[in-house]
Amino acid sequence: MQLGPINLPGRNSGIDVLRGIAIFMVMLLHFSLTYRLWNSGPLVGLLGQGWTHAILAHGNFAVTMFFVVSGFLITTNAAERMGGLGKIELRSFYIKRFARLIPCLLLALVIITILGLCSVASFATKAPNSRSELLLGCLSVLLFFHNILMQHLGYFDYALNVYWSLSVEEVFYLAFPIVCLILKRDALIAIPCVVLVMVAPFYRSAHENNEIYYLYANLACFDAIAIGCLTSILARRWRPSFSTARALQFGGCVTLVAFWLQGFSGFHAVFSFTIIALSTAVIILGSLTNPPDVNSRSAIGQAICWLGRHSYELYLFHIIVLGIMRDILPGKSLGGVWQIPWLLLFLLVSMFAAAGAARLIGDPANAILRRHFAPAP
Template sequence: MRNRRIDLIRGISILLVLCHHFNIAYRLNDTSLSRAFGWEAVRAVVRNGNYGVTMFFVVSGYLITTNAKRRWSGLGNVDARAFYSLRIARIFPCLLLLLAAVNALAMARIAIFQNHLPAGAPDSLWLVDLASLTFWMNVLIGKHGWTNYSLGVLWSLSVEEVFYLSFPLLCLVLRREAGLLAFWFVLIVIGPIYRFSHQGDEGGYLYAYFACFDAIAIGCCTALVAGRIAWRGRARTALPLLAAAAMTFVYLYWPIRDGKVLGVTAMALGTAVLLVAAHDRPDGLSIRGARVAAVFEWFGRLSYELYLFHLIVLGLLRTIFAPSNVTGDAKLVLLTGYLLASAWLGASIARFYAEPLNRYVRQRLVPRCFSSEDGREERHQRNLAGSNTVE
C-alpha cells in the first residue's frame, strides 16, 4: 500500500541530502550551473540537506503511527513484540550490510572509510560499530565530530531507533490518543527550545535527540488528526501549494545554521501539511507533472537504501578522483555518475537483498502477525473501495 505522494516527498528529501553531500566534497562554485544561475543560487539549493532529514523524520512519525493504528485497530492495542520484529526486519539487514562494507573497505586501507577524530588521531572502528548498533551515533558525532565518513549518516537512524524503541511502550502506557497527543506536543515545544539553548553547538542543534524529536512528534500528531481534517474545493490544492512555497522559501533563504531554531519547526510543519493532503490519496500527481514526479517517487521508494549507501559511492569517487584535481563541469559529470551509481546500488540492494530478507525475517519472527496483517490489509482495501464508491 504505497502512497505515491509520500514517495514524492521522500524522493525530494533524499535528493536534497545526496546533492548536499556531493557539494561538500566537490564544491560546485566553478561549474556552468554557477555561471548561469550564480553561485549563491546554486549554493542555496545544495547547502541545507539536513532539512531533507527533517522531512524524513516527519514522514517516519506519520507512517509509523498510521500503520500501527491501522494494523492493530488502535494505538492502545499495539503488539510490542510484533512491532519490534517488523522494525528489525526492515532496518537491520541494510544496517549490517553497511557496517560490513565499511569495515571491509577500512581494513583494505582505503583512508576515507577509516575512523578519524577531527584532530587526526584514529578512533576505534569497534566503537563506531557499537554506536551504530546501539543507536548513539548522534551522541558520538556530537562529542567527536564526523568520526567515520560513511557511517556518519547513521546519526539520524539513531534518533529514529530511539523513537521506535519508545513508541509501542508509550502506546501501551498512555493508551488513549489524547494522552499521546499531549506527550508529543511537549516534545514539539521542547525541540526549538533545545535548539535555541545549543545554538553554538552543531552536535546539539543538529544531531541531538531532543533537537530532532519534535519533527517526529509532528509526524505522529499529523497521523492522528489527518483523517479528521476535511479540505474541500480549492483548499485541497491551495493549502499544500502554499505549504510547499513556504518550505521552499525557508530552505533557500537561510542556511540551516541561521534557521536552526524555528526553521526546522517550519519545515516539519510544512511537511505535515503535505502529509495531510496526501492522506488517503495514494494516487500520483496530475498528468502534467506525472513524468517528473515519477522520477522523484522512484527515488523515494529507495530512500532508505540510498541514504545508507550513497556515501560509499561518494567515498570511492573521492578516493579515485581527488576533489582538488576536479574542476569546472567535470564536477557535473561526476555528480551525474554519482547519482546514477547510487541509484543503481540502492535499487540492487533493495531488490536482491533488503526486500527478500525483510519478507523472510517478518515471516520467521512474527508469522501470525504477518498472516493476520495480510488479512487486515485485504479488508482495509475493501473498506477503502467501498467508501470511495459511496463518495
C-alpha cells in the first residue's frame, strides 16, 4: 500500500487509454445509429448480429466512463494545485474550465449554426421555427442546460443533441467548488457525492420508460462524476501495491465488459451505469500504480492514447463530420461492402478535424486565457 499525494507527471497513460477507448466507442455508436453496423455487413459476418449489437449499441456506457475520468482528474488537479479541496480558488477554477472548453466549443457551434441556417439537414432543427430553435439550442449548449432543453423538445437537432453530456458535466462543476469551500474537509465533501451515487439508480428506475430522462438527466448521470471525485479522494490516502493494482485493473475490465455486453435491460437498466462507473474507477486506481507502457507497445496502443488526449475535440467535431457524411450518403444507401471504408473515412476526417481544432484554436486560446486570467501561483 502507498500513501500520499497522487503524482501524475505529464499524462497518465492508463487514463488516456480509458478516454481513448471511450471516445472510440462513442464514435462507433453514432456512426452505427446512422449506418446500422449491427444489422448487416462485415462486422456482423465476423462476430454475429448479437455480439455486434451488444458491443456497438451500448455506447452510452462510454459517456459514463468519461464522467468518471473527468471527476477524478478535476478533483485531483484542484486538490493538488490549490493545496486541498477546501482551498479551491473559485475564479481560477472557473477560468480554467472556461479556457479548456469554450474556444473549441464556440468554433463547433459556429460551424453547426452556419450549416443549420443553410438548411443542411443534419444541422437544421425539425420545428416550424427552425432558426429560433437552432439558436436556442446553441445558447443552451453554451449555458449548459441543453439536456434540460431536450427534456422539453425531444431530439430536436441531430448535431447539437450530442452535446447534452457537456451540460451535465458543467452543471456539476459549477456547484462542485462551492460545495468544497463550504464543507472544507474531504470526508464531508464525500457525503454529497455518496448521496448522488445512491440517488441515481432510483432516478433511472423511475424514468426507465423515458429515454431522455433515463439517459441524459442530471440526476441520472451525476453519480458517475461523483464516483470519479470519490476515487480521487480515496487515491490521495490510499494507493494499491503493484500486485493489487494489476488485480484491480483485471477485475475492473472484466466487470466493465460483462455489464457493457448485457446492456440496459432488466436489473441492468437501473444498476449498469453505476457498475460501469465503479469499474472505471477501479481501473483508474490500478493505473495510478501500474499505468500501461503504451510507448513500448504497438501502434494501436499509441493510437488509442492519441484518441484519449484529443477526446474533447473529437467529441465536439466528430458529429459535425458525421452529419455531413450522412447527408452525402444516407444510412440506407450504404451497402455492406462500403461500411468499413466509410467508417475509416469518418474516423480519419474526425481525427484530422480534432487535431486541427486543438492545434489552431483550443491549445493557443487555452494558454492565452490561463496566462492572462488565471496565472499559476
